[in-house]
Structure formats: structure tokens, C-alpha cells
Amino acid sequence: MPFNLSLSEREAAGLKRSLPVIERVGGRQLWANGKGYLNFAGNDYLGLSQAPELIKAADMAAREFGVGAVASPLVVGHQAVHRTLESELADWLGLEAVMLFSSGFSANQALIKALLSKEHILWQDKLNHASLQEAGLLSPARMQRFAHNDMAALAARLKPQSGLIVSEGVFSMDGDQGDWQGLSELAEQSGNWLMIDDAHGLGVLGQQGRGTLSEQGVAPTKVRIHMGTFGKALGVSGAFIGGSQALIDYLHNHARSYVYSTHLPPPQAAAILAAVRLVQTADDKRELLQQRIAQFRQGAAQLPFSLMPSCTAIQPLVIGDEQLTLQLADRLRERGCWVGAIRPPTVPKGSARLRITLSAAHSQADIAALLSALQESVKSEA
Template sequence: MPFNLSLAERDAAGLKRSLPVIDRVSGRQLFSHGKTYLNFAGNDYLGLSQAPELITASDAAAREFGVGAVASPLVVGHQAVHRQLEAELTDWLGLEAVMLFSSGFSANQAVIKALLGKEHSLWQDRLNHASLQEAGLLSPARMQRFAHNDMAVLAGKLKPHSGLIVSEGVFSMDGDQGDWHGLTRLAGQSGNWLMIDDAHGLGVLGTQGCGTLSEQGIASHKVQITMGTFGKALGVSGAFIGGSRALIDYLHNHARSYVYSTHLPPPQAAAILAAVRLVQQADDQREQLQQRIAQFRHGTAQLPFSLLPSNTAIQPLLVGDEQATLQLAAQLREQGCWVGAIRPPTVPKGSARLRITLSAAHTAADITALLTALEKAIKHSRKR
């Protein structure tokens, strides 16, 4: 079998992934093997994963409903807590209807594979998440990728009334936002549908945390399909697809990862519901997060590596070389800062980076500690 050779090659190139074992993690801290680290690798942007309200809601639902949904939602798995969560999501985000999924990956796969046939076209931003790119490859539709946020290139590829344009609200590895004014304009002109993956914008951006469309002043009805996740700013896990009632009815019948999967556990749905309510009132946390982002970006101005242009919680420090990226991450860990080292194929070759993520739970002192650790790590790497 070829896998041993493949793993050896990846290891030599600094591309082999490993699975760290930790004891506990929150938006601010990570505990592993008796040590405490500042956590700059997670997606708990508002620090809600440890919120007492979520824990209380989950515990109460476990006592009332049990810990499992028992079956798929279309059999006996859909309960009152699921229906309440769907209702509050539609009210919050201005959608006609939503449906719940166990993960953003399964939600993205479900939509693209259920909606598109061989007669359709699919246009994707080149930096879209792997779940979207893979779904496009697996679907019978003709998929074309366009240069990141390049509306001129997209305009040249579009065919009228023939398919779906998909982009992200906030791009998970670069931290910048999609050009949703340009996307809605081109979709309207060409008569094609639009889908937003707002996994990293939901809860963090816009009025009441409604997400990227709200942040950019775009009405939700201009985008036919919305995907959002509960595992980032909402601090839990799972996802939803939202849109028209007709779309959701269709997906109830044709989205295979929904029809044939056990539903979200009721305690999980209850925790998400508590998070939805908290997020709408979290203006102070969103403001605090913006302060931490500004502090970090100001503090990195003199570093020898480029910080990609991002005003979101995702702050990528571009290193380039894979081994150097791993070494910097290891040096930061020795100084008590846990940072993700992102390498190909997750990002393009030559663009390995430290994916530094910030949370409203971080203090100003935490950011100062990270900046100090970065300076020391870079100096150490230059001495090698």
C-alpha cells in the first residue's frame, strides 16, 4: 500500500499533520499535559463555549430529553427544541426557513449535491472551504473556480440562468470578506442563484451579529442560500441551511446527509438556542474583539512577515516556508501561546502561515504576551 511512502514524503516536506491531545479548551486558554497556554488557534470568537447559560441549557435538555436524538429528523429525531431553534434562527437572520445539520461540511455537501445536476454550472471562489470545493467535484455540475474576490473574472465565466455562485462571508484562512456587493450585482444581472458560507462571519459581524451580509448592508433575500455554523462564534457545533420555504422543503426530501443522519442531540440544540439568544445581545463582546484585533495589528507592524489584510478575528501571518512555519509555532508553544501552523494543501504552496485567531475572551495583556512571544520566536528562528 502507498500510504507509508505518502506519509514519509509529507513528513519530510513539513506537511504531515498530527493530532494534539488536550485536556480542556476555551476561547482564551488551552490546557494540555499539565500546562496552560493562551489559545490563539480556535474559533471561539466571542468566548461562548464556556458560557454558563449554554452549559445550563444543555444540562436541562439532557435531563428532559436524554442525550441522543435517536434517529434522523424525518423519522423520530425532530423534537420541540429543534423546532424552537429553527424558529429563532429564522427570526434572527430574516430567513423564511432553516434546517439543521450536524456540521458545516455536511451542510455544504448536502446543498450542492442535492440542487445541481449535469445541466447546471457552479462557480466558486478559489479560496472557498474544502467542503464546498469537494462537493462541487462530486456533483454532476460543471464547476469553475474564479480568482479570489475577482468580480471581473467571475463576470467573464458566468452564463445566464444556468446555476449557482458560491462564496464565503469571511474566508477561513485569509480572514478577509467576500465582495457581496459585487456578487449580488453579478447574480442579479445573470439570473443565477447565490450561496453564502458565513461560518466565520455569523455572530461576529453585522447588527446583532447577523453576519457578513448585514455587515455589508445587503438584504438577506438577495442571497438564495445561507449556510452558517454553530461551532465558531456560537461556541457549540453543528450548522444550518437557510433560505425560502420551498428550498428547505426540497432539501428535506433530497439532501442525503440530512435524510440519512441522526439528528443533533437535544442538549446540543438547547445549547445552540441559548447561544443564539446571547449572540444577539453581545455588542460589548463584539466591540472588545475589535479592540483586540486593532491592538494585534498595530503590534505586528514591525514584524518581518506579512500580516494579510483582515479586519476579522482571523489574523494570518504569512511565513511561506512550511518548516519555518512549524518551527515558529513550536517556539510560540514553548512560550505558552498555542497557534495553528497552516500548510498546503489547506493553503496554496508557498503561503504557509500562522493562523492566529482572536477572541473577545482575550485580554489586552494576552495580546501583549502574544506579540512578545512572536518577536522572540522570530529572533530565535533567525539564529538557527
């Protein structure tokens, strides 16, 4: 059958994906097949997935409210813990209102499909996440992609008051940041709405961890739509969309994946709420993360591969060849380091990479062990 042929072709090209079974995972370590590894593949940037405060909050909420929300938010699923979380998120980020979603993928798809019509143009950075790109393809709007972080290219193509410009705070595969000063100026000049997907910036960048806009000195009011996730620096899962009260009221009525999905479980919402409170005072963890990033980049500069210019927790080492990327990931696992091997179509052809992610939970010795394993793995494949 056609899909069997497709899978065999992908396997031969080193592009077939498989699903590893992980027995336990945290910010610093994971266990698989009875063996422990240093974890350099997750997004637990501050190590909060194992924080006692989050575990306690989830446990207490489960005992008080049960483990499920039992219905969609607009039926009986929206509880006091959800409302408190939305209120504190809005206050933290300087937004009028916020609504919760089960995932960033769901939030992005709901927003774009609900907001845009065939009269609109959706302007997207070419490196935007798959959830944004797919939402654009499924929406009735016309999607136009502009060269990555190229403000001149976007300006040359923008039409006034034609729709929505979308980019990311921190790009998930490259680790670089969007140009939010440039984007906000273009949006203001053209009269188009602007949306940020700050999944990988929230919690680790900016004052009190408010994210990429805070890091770059851009006021939240310059961006009409804010999306962030709870499964990265906040250590849980789920997502939110924030903006004006009018926007959130509109989405309550038109975002189908929100209207017709069971709401976040109360223990999950309680854990996220604990994470939001913890992140605001986590300057020590953010400073520690920056130290680990600097240590890694200094050591990785000696490797015979291209280390992308990222100052965030995402540190991509571009290998190029898909099979060699897989082999290096295997050699690293043999040496106790779990690193993600990222290949097309997630990244462009010829740019397969080891996507190395760092956490404040990593020690100096952990980073040294990774650098040593990289050096030895490179030699073994030479």
C-alpha cells in the same frame, strides 16, 4: 505501500499532520500535557463555549430529553427544541425557513449534491472552503473556479441562468470578506442563484451579529441560500442551511446526509438556542473583539512577515516556508501560546502561515503576551 510513501514524503516536506490531545479548551486557554496555554488557534470568537447560559441550557435539556435524538429528523429525531431553534434562527436572520445539520461540511455537501444536476454550472471562489470544493467535485454539475474576490473575472465567465454562485462571508484562512454587493449584483443580472457560507462571519459581524451580509448592507433576500455554523462565534457545533420554504422543503426530501443521519442531540440544540439569543445582545463582546484585533495588528506590523489585510478575528501571518512555520509554532508553544501552523494543501504552496485567531475572551495582557512571544520566537529562528 503507497500511502506509507506518501506520509514519509509529507513528513520530510514539513506537511504531515498530527493530532494533538487537548485536555481542556476554551475561548482563551487550553491545556495539553498538563500545561496551560493561551489559545490563539480556535474559533471561539466571542468566548461563548464557556458561557454559563449555554452550559445551563445543555444541562437542563439533557435532564429533560436525554443526550441523544435517537433517530434521523424525518423519523422521530426532530423535537420541539429543534423546531424552536430553527424558528428563532430564521427570525434573527430574516429567512423564511431553516434546517439543521451536524456540521458545516455535511451541510455544504448535502446542499450542492442535492440541488445541482449535470445541466448546471457551479461557480466557486478559488479560496472557498474544502467542503464546498469537494462537494463541487462530487456533484454532477460542472465546477468553474474564479479568481479570489475578482468580480470582473467572474462576470466575464458567467453564463445566464446556468447554476449557482458560491462564496464565503469571511474566508477561513485569509480572514478577508467576500464582495457581497458585487456578488449579489452579478447573480441578479445573470439570473443565477447565489449562496453564502458565513461560518466565520455569523455572530461577530453585522447588526445583532447577523453576519457578513448585514455588515456589508446586503439584504438577506439578495442571497438565495444561507449557510452558517454554530462551532465558531456561537461556541457549540453544528450548522444550518436557510432560504425559502420551498428550498428547505426540497432539501428535507433530497439532502441525503440529512435524511439518513441521526439529528442533533437535544442538549446541543438547546445550547445553540441559548447562544443565538445571547449573540443578539452581545455588542459589548463584538466591540471588545475589535479592540483586541486592533491591538494585535498594531503590534504585529513590526514583525518581518506579511500580516494579511484582515479586519476579522482571523489574523494570518504568512511565513512562506513550511518548516519555518512549524518551528515558529513550536517556539510559540514553548512561550505559552498555542497557534495553528497552516500549510499546503490547506493553503497554496509558498503561503504557509501562522493562523492566529482572536477572541473577545482574550485580555489586553494576553495579546501583549502573544506579541512578545512572536518577537522572541522570530529572533530565536533568525
